[in-house]
Amino acid sequence: MSLEARGLTYAYVPGKPVLQGVSLAVAPGDFVFLLGANGSGKTTLLECLGGLRLPQEGTVLLDGRPVAQLAPRERAKRIAYVPQFAEAVFAFTVEELVLFGRAPHLGPWGRPGPRDREKARQALALVGLEGLVERAVPTLSGGEKRLALIARALAQEAPYLLLDEPDAHLDPAHQHRVLAVVRALAREGLGVLATTHNPNAALVYGGRVVLLRAGRTLGAGAPAAVLRPELLEAAYGIPFRAVGDGPGPQALLPRLDEGLT
Amino acid sequence: MRAALRGAVRAPGRVRRAALCALLVVLPLPVLFASLFLGRAGLDPGQVLGAFLGRAEPTVRNLVLRVRLPRAVAAALVGADLAVAGAAFQGVFHNPLVESRILGVSAGAGLGAALAMVLRSGPAGVQILAFGGGLAAAALAASLGAAFGGGLLVLVLSGILVNSFFSALLGLIKYFADPYVQLPGITFWLMGGLPAVLWREVLPLAIVSGMGLALLLLLSWRLNLLTLSEAEAQALGLPVRRLRLGVIALGTLLTAAAVSVSGIVGWVGLLVPHAARALVGPDHLLLLPAAAGLGAAVLLLLDNVARTAFATEIPLDILTGLLGVPVFFALFMRQIQRGGGWR
Numbered sequence: 290m291s292l293e294a295r296g297l298t299y300a301y302v303p304g305k306p307v308l309q310g311v312s313l314a315v316a317p318g319d320f321v322f323l324l325g326a327n328g329s330g331k332t333t334l335l336e337c338l339g340g341l342r343l344p345q346e347g348t349v350l351l352d353g354r355p356v357a358q359l360a361p362r363e364r365a366k367r368i369a370y371v372p373q374f375a376e377a378v379f380a381f382t383v384e385e386l387v388l389f390g391r392a393p394h395l396g397p398w399g400r401p402g403p404r405d406r407e408k409a410r411q412a413l414a415l416v417g418l419e420g421l422v423e424r425a426v427p428t429l430s431g432g433e434k435r436l437a438l439i440a441r442a443l444a445q446e447a448p449y450l451l452l453d454e455p456d457a458h459l460d461p462a463h464q465h466r467v468l469a470v471v472r473a474l475a476r477e478g479l480g481v482l483a484t485t486h487n488p489n490a491a492l493v494y495g496g497r498v499v500l501l502r503a504g505r506t507l508g509a510g511a512p513a514a515v516l517r518p519e520l521l522e523a524a525y526g527i528p529f530r531a532v533g534d535g536p537g538p539q540a541l542l543p544r545l546d547e548g549l550t
Numbered sequence: 551m552r553a554a555l556r557g558a559v560r561a562p563g564r565v566r567r568a569a570l571c572a573l574l575v576v577l578p579l580p581v582l583f584a585s586l587f588l589g590r591a592g593l594d595p596g597q598v599l600g601a602f603l604g605r606a607e608p609t610v611r612n613l614v615l616r617v618r619l620p621r622a623v624a625a626a627l628v629g630a631d632l633a634v635a636g637a638a639f640q641g642v643f644h645n646p647l648v649e650s651r652i653l654g655v656s657a658g659a660g661l662g663a664a665l666a667m668v669l670r671s672g673p674a675g676v677q678i679l680a681f682g683g684g685l686a687a688a689a690l691a692a693s694l695g696a697a698f699g700g701g702l703l704v705l706v707l708s709g710i711l712v713n714s715f716f717s718a719l720l721g722l723i724k725y726f727a728d729p730y731v732q733l734p735g736i737t738f739w740l741m742g743g744l745p746a747v748l749w750r751e752v753l754p755l756a757i758v759s760g761m762g763l764a765l766l767l768l769l770s771w772r773l774n775l776l777t778l779s780e781a782e783a784q785a786l787g788l789p790v791r792r793l794r795l796g797v798i799a800l801g802t803l804l805t806a807a808a809v810s811v812s813g814i815v816g817w818v819g820l821l822v823p824h825a826a827r828a829l830v831g832p833d834h835l836l837l838l839p840a841a842a843g844l845g846a847a848v849l850l851l852l853d854n855v856a857r858t859a860f861a862t863e864i865p866l867d868i869l870t871g872l873l874g875v876p877v878f879f880a881l882f883m884r885q886i887q888r889g890g891g892w893r
Contacts (some may be wrong), residue, residue, distance in 0.1 A: 398768050
């Protein structure tokens with residue numbers, strides 16, 4: 290049982306691959322963080338894993354079967370994807386937004402019924418938004434919006450959850466709220482892969498870390514083992530220092546004394 | 551405080567929105583009835599009822615059942631079709647400033663109608679060629695869009711190209727048309743209006759409108775999902791491109807059917823969906839019927855003004871333009887004052 294990428298190569302422009310032979314696996318109960326500089330291929334990898342892009346080389350396997358062979362609805366029942374930004378052109382209510390997650394479980398002409406409404410309520414309760422059911426999505430704060438999107442993914446009842454920068458643009462309290470909710474979901478048995486630009490979030494919440502550089506895997510494993518200053522410097526191109534005592538680093542910060550201005 | 555604030559911005563409850571929707575759906579009925587006794591020959595409601603019950607004198611009967619009723623029904627259907635197609639297009643294009651003419655339907659219909667007039671093929675020919683021209687233009691824009699990669703922006707770009715090309719062809723026909731008979735006919739057709747609408751023109755419009763509306767209603771929940779970004783809708787297992795083309799095809803069918811009877815009528819397809827959305831919310835299950843009812847009522851009212859305000863008829867597109875611009879301005883200012891984007 291896993292969602293697995295094997296030797297993925299993807300190029301938007303022929304000859305300029307943004308992913309080169311990347312492999313990784315997410316199993317139920319995993320909370321894996323994907324790190325790497327802007328343009329290192331994180332979002333592309335996430336979209337390949339979600340079946341939204343077809344890699345030119347390599348395969349994505351869902352419990353051993355190629356994702357590309359699944360019908361879109363079947364794929365959506367197994368893999369949920371939460372984008373970093375969601376268009377909110379029209380003022381749907383939070384409940385209506387979460388009900389969209391029921392789409393793969395409904396026939397082509399179907400509409401959500403009382404059972405789907407119940408599932409949506411449960412999903413909203415899991416992320417702590419049960420009080421905002423009737424609110425219009427554009428009136429939500431950034432953190433609430435992110436949680437509503439996670440609730441929509443939960444309403445999909447998919448065993449795997451892919452999150453694109455779930456902690457971006459959020460204040461520390463909301464970052465914690467979102468990531469703690471996701472960690473709790475992983476502990477319940479969901480397989481979660483999330484991209485982030487914050488190594489410390491991966492240290493605090495993550496079970497495993499995959500570090501990308503220019504479309505290749507630079508390191509993979511336990512957060513404290515991968516998130517070392519040398520590897521981070523190789524990934525981001527600036528020096529880092531580890532802060533804190535104990536078996537591993539407590540935090541990683543850019544090193545300002547080394548000619549960084 | 552925060553709780554009170556939340557209560558204030560809470561979306562109106564579903565029950566209230568459904569009730570408003572029901573109200574908007576029946577709104578055209580009294581307007582339609584009123585349209586039957588308004589006119590140069592003023593009739594009282596008793597005479598109109600008499601005409602329906604077969605108790606009125608033949609001239610009144612004829613006036614009500616063969617002149618005013620088909621025209622009123624046509625106005626209601628045209629208004630409903632344009633508003634529903636506009637609402638569907640705004641959803642598909644994630645853009646509340648879009649209407650169903652964006653893919654060149656009107657330009658194509660105008661070309662078809664002008665061609666029919668130059669070929670002297672009669673009113674039926676004008677309706678058929680306008681309908682066909684509208685469908686052909688949108689199909690061309692959609693295939694161009696697909697050839698460019700199929701995204702939303704290239705679809706808009708293709709629509710601009712087709713609009714421009716068909717307008718140029720229309721200009722060519724106008725240039726070579728007989729300036730005393732054909733050119734005025736073409737010009738008046740392009741300004742829109744419903745004078746002398748006959749039942750045999752209304753019937754095909756009613757059939758296409760009924761089918762298009764029913765299918766769009768069946769798709770209404772999927773249409774909600776189409777307002778999401780393409781990646782999100784795809785991730786939810788939706789066949790985005792196929793569904794999008796299906797909705798565009800239905801909206802185009804409605805628009806072409808309407809325009810082939812009324813000529814070009816602007817603004818209704820842009821503003822009525824806005825007003826309907828403000829009243830019943832963005833869920834297309836309520837929005838489409840609400841837009842249909844409101845669009846029908848608005849166009850009925852405007853057509854009554856068009857045929858009764860002055861000794862000669864005022865073209866509909868002139869009226870919708872005169873009214874549409876200030877209404878649009880008011881909506882826009884209200885939106886800015888509320889500090890929000892388009893909802």
